[in-house]
Every structure is written in C-alpha cells, then in structure tokens.
Amino acid sequence: MINIRRSNQRGGADFGWLKSKHTFSFGNYYDERQMGFSALRVINDDRVAADSGFDTHGHRDMEIISYVLDGEIAHKDSAGNVATLPPGEFQLMSAGSGIRHSEFNPSQTKELHFLQIWIQPNVYGQTPGYQQKDFGNKKGLTLAVSPDGEAGSLVIKQDARLYQLLLDGNTSVELPASTKRKYYVHVINGELAIEGEIVKPGDGAKVEDINSLVMVAQQKAVKALVFDLP
Incomplete structure (x- = not known):
C-alpha cells in the first residue's frame, strides 16, 4: 500500500529570512491527518537567506537530522560542538536530556537549502x-x-534506518522489506x-x-531519502 504526500500539499512558512515547506504538522501549520509517520515526526524543507539563521534554542528527547542540499550550516551547541555542515553531509544531534543549539547560514551571498528531520527516540533522558x-x-x-552504527552509519536512538538513495536515470534498486515495518521515501531530485x-x-x-x-528512476538521475521505520 502506498500513500503519496505531494509537494504542493505540504504546509509552509515564510518569515522572510526563512522559507520552509512542512511535510508534517509543525509550528503554526497544523493538519491532524499529518502528524508524522511511525517514529518520523518532521521533514522540513528549509531555505535560509544569506547571513541569517536560527538563534540558540532548546530541544529535548528528539533525534534531529540535518541534510544539506546547497550552502553550509554553521552549528554550535551547549555540549561544546562547533562544526560546519557542507552539502551532502548528514548531521545527527541526539537531544536527549536537553541541549541548546544554533544553526546559521554563514554565507554573505548564498542561500542555504537543507532538510531538517526529526525522529522520536525509543529511549529518553539520555546524554545528548x-x-x-x-x-x-x-x-x-x-x-x-x-x-547500531552498521557499515559506519550514524547511530540513532530508535529502531530506524535512513538511506541515501542515488540513482542514474532508467535504473532501479530494491530494498528488502517486511510487512511489520513502515517505509517513507522523500524525493529530492528526479x-x-x-x-x-x-x-x-518534494513528494x-x-x-x-x-x-x-x-524504486525505479525515470529518465533523469534521482536523489532521495529512504526511511525504514518501526
């Protein structure tokens, strides 16, 4: 069974410096039919203007993944982590018992485009x-x-897996599945x-x-994220 959430059906927000599309209910956008899918709670498609960003704010008991599509994120958090996240890199912040962080577009000229993903953990109050x-x-x-960090992957506090999918046009790939699991595919390109x-x-x-x-790529190359969820 498949249920498509089309790009133009997503909610959104426009704060000038931030333009965001929300796959699921988030912030001022609320749809009782779109409260997440299994442990997947948020996919926000964010565009941040040059020299702008999210001021320091707090999170607790959430697994927060950022995936940069274009531009860079300057990250700083209360655990002492200071990092730059360039295009193509994954960042996983386990908020655990509580953490504060900021995310900033350090470029003076270029827009930052990234996906912000939240997955609910299956353990709580852990060290960030x-x-x-x-x-x-x-x-x-x-x-x-x-x-479990299989194949050098980032370790998440949930029985969930996230795959990066890259396909040339007119090629395909198969992911072994189980009727006891749920799967979510977010298409970025192609x-x-x-x-x-x-x-x-955006679908x-x-x-x-x-x-x-x-999953079969059509005529053009595809980039997507594939979630294997409990």
Missing part, C-alpha cells in the same frame, strides 16, 4: 550526542543512520516509480504492507 558524516556519492542505497506511482521532487511516499520496496 552529536555526529556528522559524508557518505559519498555511491549509486544505490547507502545506509546513513541506524540503531522522479521515482514506487508501487506503480510516480513520486516527484513523500508512505509505504506499508510490502515484502520488497522497488
């Missing part, structure tokens, strides 16, 4: 943590986040055929009750 890694440009599915549906940039696909997840 920070991880960051580039998983390269290998074609197919590359495991970026897992509960078009994918999934379970007979075409999923386009999301909720997929359930399958034994195999086959």
